[in-house]
Amino acid sequence: MTRYWELLKRELRLALRQGSDSMMVVGFFVLAVILFPFGIGPEPSVLARVAPGLVWVNALLAAMLSLDRLYQGDYEDGSLELLILTPAPLEILVGAKVTAHWLTTGLPLMAAAPLLAIFLNLSAYDLGVLLLTLAVGTPTLSLIGSVGAALVLGARRGGVLISLLVLPLFIPVLIFAVGAVDAAQHAFPWTGQLAILGAILLGAVPLGLYASAAALRQAAE
Amino acid sequence: MFGLQNPTKFLKFAKLTGPWFAVASVLLIGAGLWFGLFSSPADYQQGETVRIMYVHVPSAWMGMFAYSVMAVASAIALVWKHPVADHIAKGSAPLGAGFTLVCLVTGALWGKPMWGTWWVWDARLTSMLILFFLYLGYMALSGAFDNAERGAKAAAILAVVGWVNVPIIKFSVDWWNTLHQPASVTKAGMPSVDPSMLLPLLLMGVGFTTFYATLLLWRVRSEILQTRIRNIRLAQIHGEG
Numbered sequence: 095m096t097r098y099w100e101l102l103k104r105e106l107r108l109a110l111r112q113g114s115d116s117m118m119v120v121g122f123f124v125l126a127v128i129l130f131p132f133g134i135g136p137e138p139s140v141l142a143r144v145a146p147g148l149v150w151v152n153a154l155l156a157a158m159l160s161l162d163r164l165y166q167g168d169y170e171d172g173s174l175e176l177l178i179l180t181p182a183p184l185e186i187l188v189g190a191k192v193t194a195h196w197l198t199t200g201l202p203l204m205a206a207a208p209l210l211a212i213f214l215n216l217s218a219y220d221l222g223v224l225l226l227t228l229a230v231g232t233p234t235l236s237l238i239g240s241v242g243a244a245l246v247l248g249a250r251r252g253g254v255l256i257s258l259l260v261l262p263l264f265i266p267v268l269i270f271a272v273g274a275v276d277a278a279q280h281a282f283p284w285t286g287q288l289a290i291l292g293a294i295l296l297g298a299v300p301l302g303l304y305a306s307a308a309a310l311r312q313a314a315e
Numbered sequence: 316m317f318g319l320q321n322p323t324k325f326l327k328f329a330k331l332t333g334p335w336f337a338v339a340s341v342l343l344i345g346a347g348l349w350f351g352l353f354s355s356p357a358d359y360q361q362g363e364t365v366r367i368m369y370v371h372v373p374s375a376w377m378g379m380f381a382y383s384v385m386a387v388a389s390a391i392a393l394v395w396k397h398p399v400a401d402h403i404a405k406g407s408a409p410l411g412a413g414f415t416l417v418c419l420v421t422g423a424l425w426g427k428p429m430w431g432t433w434w435v436w437d438a439r440l441t442s443m444l445i446l447f448f449l450y451l452g453y454m455a456l457s458g459a460f461d462n463a464e465r466g467a468k469a470a471a472i473l474a475v476v477g478w479v480n481v482p483i484i485k486f487s488v489d490w491w492n493t494l495h496q497p498a499s500v501t502k503a504g505m506p507s508v509d510p511s512m513l514l515p516l517l518l519m520g521v522g523f524t525t526f527y528a529t530l531l532l533w534r535v536r537s538e539i540l541q542t543r544i545r546n547i548r549l550a551q552i553h554g555e556g
Contacts, residue, residue, distance in 0.1 A: 255452075255459055261448075
């Protein structure tokens, strides 16, 4: 467990010192959402109607943008091999990487969501539900994305390939997250969809950690 | 498993059984087509368009079956480093993608007169589309490495992870009550399809399976031979040492 914290601290320190990377993801997220009122017209009721989908689709794309950096740097400078050689289980170290990825992308996305809620005419109550779905859903994105990022190490045009591998697997998260906010907008109960999101997250933890670790091991062979 | 993990023995096995599967698939699909197109009644609600079911449903089955074969073979290849399992997984992917595409296209052709639209975002249709993208991702990933072995390993991990979609497709019509009709053949107790329609459907189902087996054996054979050719060429380049 100490190695988990050590690696997490290292990743966060790296992210803080570079700084711009995680800001770029949030910048992309906000800008891409802002494009839609220009594209589909500024009608407030229409915007509120499509807001949950807009926010979520753009959150998926933004999270995906940051994925190719997750293991690429470590793979290129050789520190990935050192990570694999450390006595701690690789799954724990992957967990630290994923946690760091979520803290530097998922969490900033959540922080930007209230601003977008104002732009898109989303009520405070719906924003609350949206934030809850982001809180439960974005860790799943980091976990699934970690598998994709580990698989394409050393592949040709890996960045494009990640989107083909990871986006289909993101779709269930998207469906239930948007379903929950939609239900909240129409004053229906939404805890069921949130519970399914939680179940997906719980399933993604072991699957994502083991599959990422296996992919990293074969990449470093 | 019967010594089939040995590529040479597998080649022999494929050579021996391949023609039988081919003959069986021609007979079964021929009989299924005859019963389906001429000898079975039109549906009382859907009329003649119901006949597209005899291609649509077996392709859907095979799309999921081929993915399961791919996932199981990948798992076997990852755990036991079974050399033929890699070839089976790799050979299964384009076949499954083809079946999935046929299923989606015939579904659209049927949906236009019946539902009045080529496509709806129904749970069954959407999960089938995801399956198609998973196949594409698998093939893209296994081809993206200069070292074929690494590609096979990475793709195998993806195949195992992506298998979670198959039960979602299977139960999508039970979990979400959307436009696609619920399962009627694999019901507990009696299937709710009339025997005159069930017979051609099952004939086509078994026929598609043997057709898939024929093509799979063929592809695995050519994969094994290609690997051998590559090894011979590598040996020539690097000298006999």
